[in-house]
Amino acid sequence: MTFAEKAISFYNQLSAGSELPHSVKTLNPYEQTDVKQIVVQFYEKFYADELPRVWIMGINPGRLGGGTTGISFTDPVNLEQYCHINHTFKNTTELSSQFIYKCINQFGGTDRFFSRFHLGAVYPLALVKEGKNYNYYDSPEVYKVLETSILEYLKQQVALGSAKEVICLGQKNYQYLQLLNKQLDLFEQIHVLEHPRFIMQYKRKEMTEYIKKYVTLWENTYTR
Template sequence: MKHLLTFGERVLAFQRKLAEITIDLPAGFKLINPYNGENKKLIQQVTTIFYQKFFADNIPRRLILGSSPARRGTAVTGIPFEDADHLYSETGIKIDNFYINRSSSDFLYEVMNKYGGSKTFYQDFYTSFVCPLGLIRINEKGRAVNCNYYENKKILNQLEPFIVNSLRTQISLGIDTSVCFCIGSSQNFQTLTKINNKYNFFNVIVPLEHPRFITQYNYQKRDFYLKKYLTTLTKKSY
């Protein structure tokens, strides 16, 4: 009898396909691929343990999409919105030379905890990005900085086939397409909406403010946004 892949095994297969991706971008831009970087064996260990731990089933999940992995965030760990310390507690594997905006990750962990904890949260949601590989550009000082897929129209046009194919593949993992939650209520939401209008991936896309916007610029309203996240994510139908 043929083995039916779990949700987590399908995610890992998707990531193995991402490891093969190469896209020649214009000078000054570069994709960051954690699944085929210098730490690829370590990343494979971490992602295997993580997705086998939280996604070893075939439960349909709703999709939460950020824009693209930060070069010192998910582009290092390979797991969306998870920082090294939390991954160490979940997998027992230490990832060195890692940095993330802890205020942003802490906000998302607080959302998960109030939702019922990581296990309950990941039973209902699968997190990813519109562009699942990191993107950097070289600034005027010659330094590599984060770049979002929507910041440059030429880059967006070049990445669109990859983005569309990645969304299709991830939906096939077992995604409930009645709703998609978009982290980033401005440009990411607007660009994802345009893509969705063209390809009809989801019935509705619901925007949520980015944790960095909340913690850095609206910290006094943190409780308001925390409640908004929970209310939005626990709503049964849209």
């Protein structure tokens, strides 16, 4: 099977699972017909081969990015503008997606980037609380409920076709991924970069330097 076929199957079978504490809700965009169609178009366009990719792991999708389109770190605007995939979503933007696609363009564009990397998340479904994004590690109680699913989904994601190294986005996400990897032994090396949202919110004046940092690491880690 191609990477695309395995990825489409993986995302289509994702389930929100158990009810979460602290009024945290899971958003599963893959239940929606229009998202299913976008996922097929995206993966058949960029991943119709059997080549492994270096994974770039975010935390969990934001509601305005992957939580809307079904494609990690890809908001509706970037899905159309840079992936050249038409859609019927409202043209919302997301800070993390804006930064990632600046880096992708600097790296050489979507074709080059997606032939070497895959954007994913430690927990692949969006989480919200009172209409705002929520991280899987924001409370011990929520993490405890999600941990079994996170472990299983990590194994399934890597089985799509992963290199033995991963790039983790976010320092706290990195701490958790290290612990998860000790249980699963999926990756031989975990690199870490500052999370795009952190950069866009707090380090925007230094954005050029962070883009260079991202692209330099990407150039040094892709498998081909």
